[in-house]
Amino acid sequence: MTRVLSGREEILRVERRFYTDSFSSVNKTLSTLEQKFKSLHARELIGESRMMHYRFELLRIRCMICHTAMQRDKAAIIVSQLKELAIATKEPLHHAHLSREEYRLRSDIELQSDDDRILREALETFMLCGEMLHAFRCALTLAQHAQKKDKYAQCLYYLQKAEEIRRLLSSEPFLEAQYQLANGNYHIAIQDFDKAEECLQAAIELSVDEQNWRTELVARSNIASIHLMRVEKKPQQALEILLECMELAKKKKAFHDLSRILVMCGSAQTNMGNYGEALAFFHQAEKLYKKYPFPLHEATLHYKLARLFMSMNASSSRNAKIEHHFRQAHIMTQEHGFLQLRIWVLRHWGLWLRSRKKWDRAFALLQESYETQQVIIGKDAQKNIKELEVHYVASLHQKENELLKQENHILGKETRDLRYQLLERTSSIMKELNRYGEVRSTIMEILEQHGTKAKVLKEVSALLMPLSVTQLDKDIFFSEFNQTYPGFYNQLEYLIPDVTIKEKHICCLIRCGFSTYHIATFLDISTRTVETHRLHIRKKAGLSSSDTIDRLLSSI
Numbered sequence: 001m002t003r004v005l006s007g008r009e010e011i012l013r014v015e016r017r018f019y020t021d022s023f024s025s026v027n028k029t030l031s032t033l034e035q036k037f038k039s040l041h042a043r044e045l046i047g048e049s050r051m052m053h054y055r056f057e058l059l060r061i062r063c064m065i066c067h068t069a070m071q072r073d074k075a076a077i078i079v080s081q082l083k084e085l086a087i088a089t090k091e092p093l094h095h096a097h098l099s100r101e102e103y104r105l106r107s108d109i110e111l112q113s114d115d116d117r118i119l120r121e122a123l124e125t126f127m128l129c130g131e132m133l134h135a136f137r138c139a140l141t142l143a144q145h146a147q148k149k150d151k152y153a154q155c156l157y158y159l160q161k162a163e164e165i166r167r168l169l170s171s172e173p174f175l176e177a178q179y180q181l182a183n184g185n186y187h188i189a190i191q192d193f194d195k196a197e198e199c200l201q202a203a204i205e206l207s208v209d210e211q212n213w214r215t216e217l218v219a220r221s222n223i224a225s226i227h228l229m230r231v232e233k234k235p236q237q238a239l240e241i242l243l244e245c246m247e248l249a250k251k252k253k254a255f256h257d258l259s260r261i262l263v264m265c266g267s268a269q270t271n272m273g274n275y276g277e278a279l280a281f282f283h284q285a286e287k288l289y290k291k292y293p294f295p296l297h298e299a300t301l302h303y304k305l306a307r308l309f310m311s312m313n314a315s316s317s318r319n320a321k322i323e324h325h326f327r328q329a330h331i332m333t334q335e336h337g338f339l340q341l342r343i344w345v346l347r348h349w350g351l352w353l354r355s356r357k358k359w360d361r362a363f364a365l366l367q368e369s370y371e372t373q374q375v376i377i378g379k380d381a382q383k384n385i386k387e388l389e390v391h392y393v394a395s396l397h398q399k400e401n402e403l404l405k406q407e408n409h410i411l412g413k414e415t416r417d418l419r420y421q422l423l424e425r426t427s428s429i430m431k432e433l434n435r436y437g438e439v440r441s442t443i444m445e446i447l448e449q450h451g452t453k454a455k456v457l458k459e460v461s462a463l464l465m466p467l468s469v470t471q472l473d474k475d476i477f478f479s480e481f482n483q484t485y486p487g488f489y490n491q492l493e494y495l496i497p498d499v500t501i502k503e504k505h506i507c508c509l510i511r512c513g514f515s516t517y518h519i520a521t522f523l524d525i526s527t528r529t530v531e532t533h534r535l536h537i538r539k540k541a542g543l544s545s546s547d548t549i550d551r552l553l554s555s556i
Helices: 007-017 023-042 048-068 072-089 092-106 115-128 132-148 152-168 175-189 193-210 213-229 235-252 255-271 275-291 295-311 316-336 339-355 359-375 379-449 454-467 471-484 488-495 501-511 516-523 527-541 549-554
Strands: none
Touching (some): 152 175, 175 213, 213 255, 235 255, 255 275
16 A cells, blocks of 8 residues: 655655756646645645645745756745745744755855855754755755855865765765765865866766766766866867767756856867867857856856967957957956956966066956955965966966977078078179189280280280179178178177278188188289288187187187
């Protein structure tokens, strides 16, 4: 014979279905149950006090569904109805439930200074009334609240409190999975990713056994976030997990989780360099926020969009978008008190401005980020953020060094090309000089053989002189030399302070590999004069007998 369930047991069974069934199915069952209680009340089978208690519990479950489905307006209406019932019944338990639901509705928008006290009082009420299941959930809410405020010692304390309560409810389903999920989130916050993944995997296995899609969805998406947060990111693996989560969230109409998953998908695509796909996911999330406002996730979206445009090639339009999204994220984090996200926004906004050499604004934003850090009590958060900043800045420096190496390689190649061009030009000049010398000698020999007078020979020789190297050719040569070796003259004057202009020219030709004969021909002087200049250069440079001028000049 099947035992008839009490009203309280029926409500508890429906509440458990929140984790296993679709929201529409649970809402339908709630409506059926509400009609049943109204009928029993009309027949006077249950009293007014019990009816108000049942109605309060049914509204509380509806509020949970509205919150998860991002139906904030409906949730706000239900919270006001819960408040009216709590005032009417004057039951401490109802006031404890009301405090928790009001916090859950408000905490996505802002955190208040007395939230800790309100939630602690609710936890104490649940414990005194023997409502251990609700005490467990309230302890997890307190742990989540402490994590939002970066109070990690408090977070760990309430997690331990929740674990103590869970042991008293060992036969109650879903609690172990929820505890492992909360524990995994705590370890993500303190950057202990290995332990976090271990806890989340345990939550998934327990959720699969209990057909608890709600906890499984959040745990899987959080594992994907770990893949994106590690130093060695795994965006492809993260995206595969997130796409599966996205389909489940759409099917169950869990818009609260769907919006977060869409932003994470965009972040994964950004890491893979698929900027168009990333932008498509971000736009989907943006449409969702217009329909279901959610300030924390919306601020995260603006931050991710700014990072996306930073990853793309710089342009004036993209710079304007980066500035816009950073500003929007900053305004929202400042307005709603999301300190942790605000620090990241300020930090990356400042680093971006620094890369654009806008030093004053960059310094102001980075200074504000450190001042915001001082507000946060959690030392672990400061330590982890600073470590990540060091890693980020180091990666920037590495990229800058790689770019400098590439630029130096290109400049070195251009320098070598210029030198080759100079040497080729010099070689062609020397060939012309040699050809001219042969022609001039041949002409003079022919004239002498024919007995030409000395006066005529002198005039012919004077007429042939313009065929030699002109001053323009010399000026072009020394100009090209100066472009190839721009610091040569300065260093030469440093090594030989009293060097003359003529000696500088000879040093240039020696540096290019000219022999004494070629130097004499090029400058139209005798070889003996060149040797004299070389001797003077040696003395002025203070060279020993074992040193050579060529070795000295090649070192410049």
